[in-house]
Amino acid sequence: MTSGSSPRRTAARQAALARAVEDGLLGARSPLVGLLDVDGVLAAVEALNEAFEGPATVHHTFAAKACGLVPVLRLLADAGMGCEVASPGELEQALAAGFTYDRLVFDSPAKTVEELESALVHGIAINLDNFQELARVDRLLAGREPSGPIGLRVNPQVGSGAIDAMSTATATSKFGVALRDPGAVDAVVAAFAQRPWLNRLHAHVGSQGCPLPLIAQGVRAAYELAERINAELGHARITGIDIGGGLPVNFDDEDDRPTFADYVAELRSTTPGLFDGRYTLVTEFGRSLLAKSGTIATVVEYTKSAGGRRIAVTHAGAQVATRTVFMPDAWPLRVGVFDATGRPKQGPSEVVDIAGPCCFAGDLTATGRELPAVEPGDVVALYDTGAYYFSSHFSYNSLPRPAVYGYRTTSDGQVRFALVREAQSVRGVVEESGLSQANALVALRSGGPVGRPKPGRKP
Numbered sequence: 271m272t273s274g275s276s277p278r279r280t281a282a283r284q285a286a287l288a289r290a291v292e293d294g295l296l297g298a299r300s301p302l303v304g305l306l307d308v309d310g311v312l313a314a315v316e317a318l319n320e321a322f323e324g325p326a327t328v329h330h331t332f333a334a335k336a337c338g339l340v341p342v343l344r345l346l347a348d349a350g351m352g353c354e355v356a357s358p359g360e361l362e363q364a365l366a367a368g369f370t371y372d373r374l375v376f377d378s379p380a381k382t383v384e385e386l387e388s389a390l391v392h393g394i395a396i397n398l399d400n401f402q403e404l405a406r407v408d409r410l411l412a413g414r415e416p417s418g419p420i421g422l423r424v425n426p427q428v429g430s431g432a433i434d435a436m437s438t439a440t441a442t443s444k445f446g447v448a449l450r451d452p453g454a455v456d457a458v459v460a461a462f463a464q465r466p467w468l469n470r471l472h473a474h475v476g477s478q479g480c481p482l483p484l485i486a487q488g489v490r491a492a493y494e495l496a497e498r499i500n501a502e503l504g505h506a507r508i509t510g511i512d513i514g515g516g517l518p519v520n521f522d523d524e525d526d527r528p529t530f531a532d533y534v535a536e537l538r539s540t541t542p543g544l545f546d547g548r549y550t551l552v553t554e555f556g557r558s559l560l561a562k563s564g565t566i567a568t569v570v571e572y573t574k575s576a577g578g579r580r581i582a583v584t585h586a587g588a589q590v591a592t593r594t595v596f597m598p599d600a601w602p603l604r605v606g607v608f609d610a611t612g613r614p615k616q617g618p619s620e621v622v623d624i625a626g627p628c629c630f631a632g633d634l635t636a637t638g639r640e641l642p643a644v645e646p647g648d649v650v651a652l653y654d655t656g657a658y659y660f661s662s663h664f665s666y667n668s669l670p671r672p673a674v675y676g677y678r679t680t681s682d683g684q685v686r687f688a689l690v691r692e693a694q695s696v697r698g699v700v701e702e703s704g705l706s707q708a709n710a711l712v713a714l715r716s717g718g719p720v721g722r723p724k725p726g727r728k729p
């Protein structure tokens with residue numbers, strides 16, 4: 271297995287942290303920010319394109335849920351990517367970012383009739399999850415041909431990775447048609463035989479904690495099914511295979527490991543026919559494109575001791591590092607300690623817990639770590655948090671979403687920042703918590719006029 275180590279990334283991050291403190295983007299008045307290394311993101315896209323280069327046509331899409339920030343999506347659109355969306359919000363973010371309908375893939379295990387209808391009208395590629403959804407699309411099409419590709423998601427049931435909650439291809443996973451269930455393959459073949467417009471298979475097998483051979487085995491199962499369907503139907507009905515995303519990320523050190531090239535090498539050795547050009551390939555990577563380019567940076571508010579353990583209280587907790595806080599063993603993060611000027615801290619180390627601001631005892635982003643002694647005013651950085659962290663806010667304790675900045679560094683050490691997302695204001699927090707309905711319950715109790723319940727969601 272190869273690994274792409276990145277001294278550039280480490281140096282750029284250090285420069286960005288020091289400059290963020292100097293410029294006041296991070297400090298007493300804004301004690302929490304997300305930082306994104308733009309060159310790192312673009313390098314990941316380039317590595318992805320290179321790895322898959324070959325005779326087969328490949329459409330790389332970015333899984334919007336990994337970092338649903340419009341400027342990030344636009345950067346990826348500009349770099350030639352497509353976008354995988356799985357909710358009305360992600361769809362609108364992708365459109366706002368400039369993706370055209372033909373560059374989108376719509377997945378979701380719970381698509382409504384309205385969402386399906388709209389995707390069909392716009393010719394968005396759709397991956398259907400189950401037979402009920404297929405029947406729903408039959409009714410919507412009423413004999414017409416869809417203008418975009420339509421696939422069926424299958425679950426090869428190859429088993430679980432190291433993190434159960436993240437494993438999509440277990441025997442009882444909620445995703446797709448479970449291929450190893452009795453009669454399932456025949457039912458899938460029949461579904462394709464009955465619908466000339468059904469022309470793709472989709473298998474998103476991987477996720478954090480999944481070893482490459484397991485993911486490759488799942489992709490191979492989808493490929494073999496495509497071969498079987500095409501053989502039984504006597505023509506190349508399935509023209510595209512969507513292999514999903516799910517390449518795990520190394521959270522232990524700075525290396526990119528496994529690389530996209532490692533993954534493709536594994537796929538090429540287990541399933542060479544996938545790449546010979548008969549199928550259009552679609553990918554949907556998320557974490558592996560963004561994680562290592564992101565950093566959460568926070569100011570240490572207090573340090574204290576309890577039961578002999580040192581604790582540093584910061585402003586980054588479950589609201590921005592939700593998975594790490596709730597499943598610390600599955601999602602450990604690397605932690606860096608910097609002084610009040612944002613320079614790497616040297617000196618004697620101590621064993622410390624890094625705590626967040628949320629009011630529950632488990633709000634810890636790291637426990638028992640040996641780190642340079644932390645003092646109030648220092649900066650703590652949580653590395654590899656570019657995907658599913660500051661972009662996937664959890665509004666516990668009504669904590670506001672932090673600002674996110676993209677950065678680039680020049681060879682002479684200059685840093686330029688671009689605001690990606692403004693910090694949410696406290697007013698904004700109050701507004702989204704029913705401010706406009708403030709009197710509703712008091713009025714309901716007293717029998718006075720109440721706001722009329724409005725069904726449905728706002729467009």
Ligand SMILES: *Cc1c(COP(=O)(O)O)cnc(C)c1O
Pocket residue numbers: 333335336354377474476477478514515516517554555556557558
């Ligand atoms: C989440 C998801 C992805 C992206 O997964 P990563 O692990 O971030 O690469 C791709 N496709 C589907 C259907 C997903 O649900």
